[in-house]
Structure formats: C-alpha cells, structure tokens
Amino acid sequence: MSGNPQQEAALALGVQGLTVIGRPSDVEIISDITLTVRRGEICGLVGESGSGKTTLGLSLLAHCKRGTEVTRGAVEVAGTALTGLSEAEVRRLRGRAVAYIPQSPASALNPALRLRTQLAEALHSWNEEEQGTRADRVREVLREVALPDDDAFLARYPHQLSGGQQQRVAIAMAFIDRPDVIVMDEPTTGLDVTTQAHVLETIRSMTRQHGTAGVYISHDMAVVADLADEIAVMYRGEVVERGRAAEVLADPEHDYTRRLLRAVPLLKTSGHAEPEEDGGEPLLKISGLQAGYGSTTVLRGIDVEVRRGECVALLGESGSGKTTLSRSVAGLHTQFSGGLLLDGEQLAASSYRRTAEQRRRVQYIFQNPYEALNPRKRVRDLVLAPYTHLMGKPKDPDAVVHEALERAALPASYAARFPEQLSGGERQRVGIARAIATGPDLLICDEITSALDVSVQAEIVKLLRALQDDGMALLFVTHNIALVSNIAQKVAVLNKGEIVEYGPVGEVMSAPGHDYTRALIADTPDFELSFGESPMHRGAQAPEKAAGQ
Amino acid sequence: MSTATAAAAPGAAAPPRRPGLLRTAWRYHRTKIGVVLTAAVLLVAAVGPFVSPYSPTEMAGTPNATGIDGALFGTDNVGRDVLSRFLHGGYTLVAIAVLSALAGVAAGAVIGIVAGYLRNWADELLMRTNDMLLAFPQLVLALLLLSILGPQVWLIVVIIAVSHANRVARVVREATLKVVEQDFVKSAEAIGLPRWRIMASEILPNITSPLLVELGLRITYSVGTIATLSFLGMGLQPPTADWGLMINEGRVAITVQPWAVVLPVTAVAVLTIGANLITDGLSRASIGIDRGVEK
Numbered sequence: 001m002s003g004n005p006q007q008e009a010a011l012a013l014g015v016q017g018l019t020v021i022g023r024p025s026d027v028e029i030i031s032d033i034t035l036t037v038r039r040g041e042i043c044g045l046v047g048e049s050g051s052g053k054t055t056l057g058l059s060l061l062a063h064c065k066r067g068t069e070v071t072r073g074a075v076e077v078a079g080t081a082l083t084g085l086s087e088a089e090v091r092r093l094r095g096r097a098v099a100y101i102p103q104s105p106a107s108a109l110n111p112a113l114r115l116r117t118q119l120a121e122a123l124h125s126w127n128e129e130e131q132g133t134r135a136d137r138v139r140e141v142l143r144e145v146a147l148p149d150d151d152a153f154l155a156r157y158p159h160q161l162s163g164g165q166q167q168r169v170a171i172a173m174a175f176i177d178r179p180d181v182i183v184m185d186e187p188t189t190g191l192d193v194t195t196q197a198h199v200l201e202t203i204r205s206m207t208r209q210h211g212t213a214g215v216y217i218s219h220d221m222a223v224v225a226d227l228a229d230e231i232a233v234m235y236r237g238e239v240v241e242r243g244r245a246a247e248v249l250a251d252p253e254h255d256y257t258r259r260l261l262r263a264v265p266l267l268k269t270s271g272h273a274e275p276e277e278d279g280g281e282p283l284l285k286i287s288g289l290q291a292g293y294g295s296t297t298v299l300r301g302i303d304v305e306v307r308r309g310e311c312v313a314l315l316g317e318s319g320s321g322k323t324t325l326s327r328s329v330a331g332l333h334t335q336f337s338g339g340l341l342l343d344g345e346q347l348a349a350s351s352y353r354r355t356a357e358q359r360r361r362v363q364y365i366f367q368n369p370y371e372a373l374n375p376r377k378r379v380r381d382l383v384l385a386p387y388t389h390l391m392g393k394p395k396d397p398d399a400v401v402h403e404a405l406e407r408a409a410l411p412a413s414y415a416a417r418f419p420e421q422l423s424g425g426e427r428q429r430v431g432i433a434r435a436i437a438t439g440p441d442l443l444i445c446d447e448i449t450s451a452l453d454v455s456v457q458a459e460i461v462k463l464l465r466a467l468q469d470d471g472m473a474l475l476f477v478t479h480n481i482a483l484v485s486n487i488a489q490k491v492a493v494l495n496k497g498e499i500v501e502y503g504p505v506g507e508v509m510s511a512p513g514h515d516y517t518r519a520l521i522a523d524t525p526d527f528e529l530s531f532g533e534s535p536m537h538r539g540a541q542a543p544e545k546a547a548g549q
Numbered sequence: 550m551s552t553a554t555a556a557a558a559p560g561a562a563a564p565p566r567r568p569g570l571l572r573t574a575w576r577y578h579r580t581k582i583g584v585v586l587t588a589a590v591l592l593v594a595a596v597g598p599f600v601s602p603y604s605p606t607e608m609a610g611t612p613n614a615t616g617i618d619g620a621l622f623g624t625d626n627v628g629r630d631v632l633s634r635f636l637h638g639g640y641t642l643v644a645i646a647v648l649s650a651l652a653g654v655a656a657g658a659v660i661g662i663v664a665g666y667l668r669n670w671a672d673e674l675l676m677r678t679n680d681m682l683l684a685f686p687q688l689v690l691a692l693l694l695l696s697i698l699g700p701q702v703w704l705i706v707v708i709i710a711v712s713h714a715n716r717v718a719r720v721v722r723e724a725t726l727k728v729v730e731q732d733f734v735k736s737a738e739a740i741g742l743p744r745w746r747i748m749a750s751e752i753l754p755n756i757t758s759p760l761l762v763e764l765g766l767r768i769t770y771s772v773g774t775i776a777t778l779s780f781l782g783m784g785l786q787p788p789t790a791d792w793g794l795m796i797n798e799g800r801v802a803i804t805v806q807p808w809a810v811v812l813p814v815t816a817v818a819v820l821t822i823g824a825n826l827i828t829d830g831l832s833r834a835s836i837g838i839d840r841g842v843e844k
Binding site for chain 2: 330331332351352354356359363364366367368371372373374375376377385386389390418420421434
C-alpha cells in the first residue's frame with residue numbers, strides 16, 4: 001500500500017472514538033472505543049460475553065450485524081479509513097486490508113467446497129501477473145500454517161478435517177491475501193488444549209513473520225496473557241484498561257481487570273487435603289465398565305471410585321468418552337456393561353429401570369446451561385420438578401425452592417423468572433439448584449463451566465466446593481486441566497476411551513506418569529498472578545513452573 | 550451481562566421477557582391486515598344468518614334476476630335471494646374448515662412428537678405410513694371416499710383432517726427433533742419422568758410456534774379444499790346454502806347474474822389471503838426476522 005512507510009510500520013490499525021448502537025432501542029453497544037495496534041503485534045481484547053467484543057471486532061471490518069449501526073468514530077487500516085466507504089469499496093478491502101477468523105471454523109467453512117476452491121475464493125483481488133498464480137499462493141499459505149499442501153489435501157472437503165485443521169484452514173484463508181490487520185474472534189474456544197496450543201503458535205508466528213497486526217478477542221485471560229503484546233479490557237461496551245500486556249498483568253489498574261485475572265484457575269496448586277480413607281464401601285464404584293454406540297466401543301475397562309464428600313475429576317479431550325461415561329452413570333446412556341455400583345448395589349442401565357431412590361441420589365448437571373432448562377418453565381417449576389417426581393409433593397414447595405436456590409447462591413426472588421431472564425452463569429446455578437433440591441449423594445457435573453466465561457466459572461467452582469464441604473460427592477467431568485487441581489481430590493485421565501492415569505491430584509499434577517498427561521499439562525496456558533491473593537487460588541503456594549515439562 | 554451473580558439484590562427487578570410469539574407477530578402490518586380481513590369474513594359467516602332478509606331456501610323472485618326490489622344482489626338460478634344465501638353460506642364452510650384444521654393439526658402434532666421423540670420402530674412405522682398416505686393426491690382421495698360413502702359433513706371433516714395430519718406430522722417431527730437434542734429433555738429422562746409427560750410438558754410447549762404457523766396454513770388449505778369439493782358436488786348438498794356450492798350453481802348464468810359467483814368467490818379469497826397474512830406474520834415472528842436490538 002502507499003503512504004509513509006515509517007508511519008505504516010508503526011501503526012496498522014487505528015480506531016478513534018468508535019460507537020455502535022443497536023436498533024430500534026438506540027442502546028450503545030460499544031461506546032467511544034479508541035484502540036491502536038502496531039504491525040507484527042497482537043492486541044488481546046478481553047471481556048466477558050455481552051461486553052461488546054464481537055461487535056467491536058466486526059466493526060473493524062466495517063461490518064455491522066443486523067440491527068446495529070456505527071454512529072460515531074473512525075476505523076483506519078494501514079492509513080485507509082474504512083468508515084464512510086461504500087459497501088462495494090469495503091468489500092474490496094476485506095481480505096486484503098483486514099481479514100477475520102471466526103469462532104467456529106466448522107460453520108465458517110463452506111461444507112460444499114473443496115479446500116482448493118475455498119482458499120482461492122479469498123483471493124478475489126489477486127493479480128496473477130504480478131503476484132504469481134493463485135494456486136501457488138494457496139500452497140504457500142497452507143505450508144505457512146503447517147498443513148500439507150499436496151493435491152490430495154487440497155481436494156478435501158472441510159468435514160474431512162479435524163477441528164484444529166479446520167481452524168488452521170480458516171487462519172490460512174485469513175492470511176492468504178496478506179492483510180494488514182487480522183481480527184480473531186475466540187478462534188480457539190471450541191478446541192482442545194493441545195490443538196489450541198498449536199493454533200496459537202500458528203497465529204503468533206504468522207503475525208510476526210508478515211508484520212500483520214492482530215486483534216485477538218477472548219474471555220480467557222490465560223490465553224491472552226500467553227499471546228498478546230498489548231491488552232485492552234472491555235467491560236459493558238467500553239475499554240476500561242489498555243496497555244502493554246506485561247504491565248496490565250503485573251499491575252492492573254481497573255477493578256474489573258483484577259477480577260478477570262483472579263478468575264483464572266491456577267494450573268497447579270498444592271492440592272487439597274485428602275479426605276481420610278474410611279475403608280468402607282465407596283459411594284460409587286465403577287469396575288470394568290465398557291460402553292459404546294452400536295458396534296463401536298468408546299470406553300474400555302474403566303475403574304473409578306467416588307467416596308462420600310470426595311470430588312473425582314474425569315479429565316479428557318473431546319472424543320475421549322468422558323461424556324459417555326458420565327451419562328452411563330446417570331442412566332442416560334444404556335449401551336454399557338460392567339460394574340456400576342451405588343453403595344454396593346448394581347445400578348440398572350436405564351434411568352427408567354432404577355428405583356426412585358437411586359435416581360434421587362444421583363443427579364446430573366448439564367454442560368450447556370442455555371439448553372438444559374426448559375425455556376417455557378419458571379425457575380420455581382424447574383427446581384421443583386425432580387423433587388415432586390421423585391419424592392412426592394412437598395408440604396411447603398416454596399421452602400424447597402428457596403433452600404435450593406439459596407444453596408446455589410441465587411436470591412429467592414429468582415423463582416418467578418423464566419430462563420431467558422437469566423444470564424449464563426445464573427442459568428447454570430439454576431441447573432445446580434435443580435440437582436441439589438432432592439438432596440442427592442452424588443452430583444455428576446458434565447463440563448458445567450465450559451460454556452461460561454472464566455469469571456463466572458470461578459464462582460461456580462467456588463459453589464461446588466461449598467457443596468462438597470457439605471458432604472456431597474462430585475464426579476467432575478472436564479477438559480480443562482487447570483480446573484482439576486482447583487476442585488478435585490482425585491483425577492482420572494481419559495484418553496481414547498481408556499483411563500491412562502488415575503490418582504490423587506497432587507501426585508498426578510506434579511509427577512504425571514503418562515505421556516498424555518504430560519502433554520496436556522505442557523499445552524495448557526499457565527500464568528501466575530503477580531498481585532494479591534485470589535479466591536480461586538485458595539491454598540496455592542507459588543507453584544513451581546511446569547515441573548512436568 | 551453474566552456478571553449479575555448472587556450479589557444481585559434480592560428485590561432487583563427482573564429483566565423483561567422477550568414478547569411472546571403473538572405479540573411479536575402483531576407488530577407486523579401484514580398480521581394486522583390479515584386479522585382485519587379474516588375477522589370481516591368470519592363476521593359475515595357468524596352474524597350473517599341472523600341479519601339475512603330471507604331464509605336461504607325461500608323464493609324471492611324470478612330466477613337470475615338483478616335489480617329487483619327487496620333483493621340487493623338479485624336472485625339465483627332458482628329464484629332465491631343471493632344475499633341471503635351468501636350470508637347463510639359461510640358458517641358451514643368456516644366451521645368445517647376450522648374443525649378439520651384443528652383436528653388435523655392435533656393429530657399431526659401427536660404423530661410428529663411421538664415419532665420424533667421415540668425414534669425407534671414406532672417412528673419408522675408412523676412416518677412410512679405417513680409417506681404412503683402423502684403419495685395419494687389429497688383431492689382424489691377425498692373424491693374417492695366421498696363417492697363411495699356419500700357426501701356427509703363428518704366424512705369431509707375426517708378426510709381433510711387426515712390429509713392435514715400427514716403434512717403436519719412431518720413438520721412437527723422436524724421441530725421435535727431439534728427440541729429433543731436439548732439437554733432439558735435429557736434432564737427429565739434422568740429423573741425418570743414418564744415418556745408421555747416429557748412429550749406433553751417438555752416438548753409440546755417448545756414447538757408451539759411451528760404448530761401455530763401450521764394451524765393458520767391448514768385452515769387456509771381447508772377452506773380451499775371444502776370449496777372445491779362443494780363446487781364439484783361432493784361437499785355440501787343442495788339446497789344448503791354454501792359458498793362453494795353457490796359458485797357451482799351460479800357459474801352457468803354468470804353473464805346475466807354475476808353476483809351469485811362474485812360474492813362467495815370474494816369471501817373465500819379474502820378469508821384465504823387474510824389467514825395467509827396472519828400465518829406469514831406468525832412465521833416471521835417465530836423465526837425472529839427483523840427482531841433488532843431490544844434492550
């Protein structure tokens with residue numbers, strides 16, 4: 001591009017007083033945002049859901065979602081003002097001046113197009129005479145993101161790739177026309193830690209190598225701390241803090257930034273006090289369990305024990321079979337064989353064949369709070385449903401609801417609300433209240449924080465710890481190794497349907513015996529708080545940096 | 550947004566709910582126009598019999614006459630008052646249409662939910678039987694049965710309801726599949742809630758939007774089918790006053806006495822267009838087109 005090269009080198013993206021409002025209510029979604037990113041650097045845009053991160057990210061592409069509108073401010077990419085250009089002019093600049101990597105690669109790639117066509121499409125303003133053939137550029141960019149560049153790979157369809165490969169194709173598509181600025185909207189949220197580590201590495205090297213300015217949108221401080229040169233913290237549509245990454249992390253000025261930092265779970269803690277082995281029968285005993293779908297076996301030889309008041313974490317990446325295992329315990333997945341004993345009594349495969357008492361004692365909390373509550377029912381009816389069905393009509397239904405809500409740290413007035421009137425974290429608390437209303441002995445938590453922001457996750461974990469202190473046993477299913485050490489006493493690491501490591505959290509985290517566990521620990525972004533004590537880090541003494549590496 | 554936590558004051562006002570399907574649909578002009586049109590026709594059908602100047606079978610003058618005293622729109626091919634027959638001829642049509650659409654949508658909803666939720670041999674059995682019935686042209690099937698059993702009102706209702714049920718079942722099954730995937734259904738299964746209660750209290754309330762849209766659509770189709778059957782002489786029988794029948798009776802003399810055809814045709818058309826506009830508004834509201842940013 002033209003212009004003063006000195007200035008260009010300094011600044012690739014400049015945003016001045018940008019304001020976006022929503023129609024028809026004229027609410028400011030983001031107000032008066034000022035942001036600058038230098039070439040070759042990455043600016044981490046951190047904030048919780050609803051803070052306007054995505055709206056800002058899209059407005060950097062001069063794109064507004066339906067019902068929103070830029071009212072004030074300017075966006076300048078490599079010296080060219082994007083605001084005020086016509087739609088056709090903006091479209092010419094997209095891809096070349098500014099490109100976008102969406103959150104879900106599976107929905108961003110056209111499933112009907114082969115990769116070759118898909119990638120070449122992004123080169124709409126490519127000049128073959130000056131810049132070489134499109135086909136060469138496609139191969140080159142695939143090599144840059146560490147994907148194969150042979151004909152067989154180019155002829156593939158998106159569904160023939162893994163999640164990580166798909167995301168790298170999306171990255172390749174964004175980088176293919178050598179843009180000045182690249183906007184990334186939580187590109188690793190749906191990925192396993194190992195894949196996430198690879199994708200982040202790719203993003204980092206691509207921006208450095210080509211002098212591209214990156215804007216990385218995320219709710220996870222740990223990821224941003226690892227990746228960004230500069231951090232901008234967003235809260236309710238405003239940038240409340242902005243500065244060099246090291247400074248923001250070491251000395252956060254705004255309260256909200258501090259809260260976000262505190263919410264990040266520490267990878268390693270000294271562990272929790274082991275509950276004394278009472279020697280008696282464990283509450284839940286799984287032995288030699290094998291499960292599958294149709295003729296495919298997804299779990300083999302599973303042995304896990306959960307004692308009263310104990311939390312056992314089931315750690316594994318997507319596809320490891322951890323949800324199948326937890327659903328088998330809850331009676332939702334019936335194709336399994338092997339021992340599943342609750343207090344020494346074998347549980348039937350289907351929840352419908354279990355006694356009401358057995359169903360009462362084992363309760364399940366679901367992964368996605370947006371889908372786990374019937375949108376047509378009030379919180380009161382949702383919480384009361386299992387109680388009424390399993391234990392009969394209570395004498396004082398309101399008392400039951402209030403107690404459950406209180407234990408889930410929700411005000412009693414929430415009983416009259418519908419799920420759509422609750423935030424994600426509140427919905428998950430209702431899910432917890434529903435599960436604990438019947439006074440169960442075992443709670444199965446299936447990735448219950450993975451759909452929530454990190455700050456909300458910290459609160460939910462705190463709540464679960466309190467429940468555990470009351471004597472409830474937890475089977476905590478997660479893919480997030482950092483959470484394990486913050487909540488569980490024992491951990492079972494699942495890999496491809498088998499338990500590769502099983503033992504007390506402290507031992508497993510400090511001296512992992514299996515390669516897979518070591519890789520998981522190494523790939524998880526870890527950062528230490530250099531200020532204050534956090535609630536998440538209860539009992540944490542300055543952990544030694546990555547002993548497993 | 551998601552920061553609101555336990556710290557929220559107990560008495561804090563709850564955020565407003567998103568307005569329901571009907572309220573959202575009412576915001577579109579098309580819905581309002583549709584309601585006005587439909588209401589006008591329904592009013593004619595319901596109040597008509599009480600205000601008509603003659604009984605529907607009474608002679609009012611010479612056949613196919615226009616411009617005679619006491620008969621605003623003239624007389625039909627036998628000499629009966631066109632206006633009176635028009636005012637009397639609506640409620641049977643509307644009643645049969647609404648009744649058959651309601652029955653069809655209800656039956657289709659049951660079939661669709663059961664098939665979509667159970668997903669086992671029952672699904673196969675129901676849906677394959679459904680496919681077989683769908684392969685029959687609706688009108689031909691109706692004509693066949695009516696010519697065997699004779700034209701009777703209950704039979705018309707049943708035939709139209711059955712042919713609706715097949716089509717509704719397919720739509721409802723798809724809608725059910727989407728709901729069944731969600732975890733709140735799993736949650737109900739985990740506590741062992743009986744299957745029929747899961748279908749009635751967890752699934753049904755969450756597919757009301759497509760059901761309402763279907764109902765509107767099916768009423769429109771019913772009106773068309775009944776009018777067609779009457780026109781073909783397989784619906785209501787003379788001397789009953791009925792819009793479909795009137796079109797048939799009046800078509801021979803359409804050049805001398807157009808009113809006997811124009812009045813019922815207009816009424817059927819207005820009713821159909823009105824119901825369609827309402828349905829369109831409902832479906833737009835349920836998909837969430839033009840929702841914008843509310844809060």
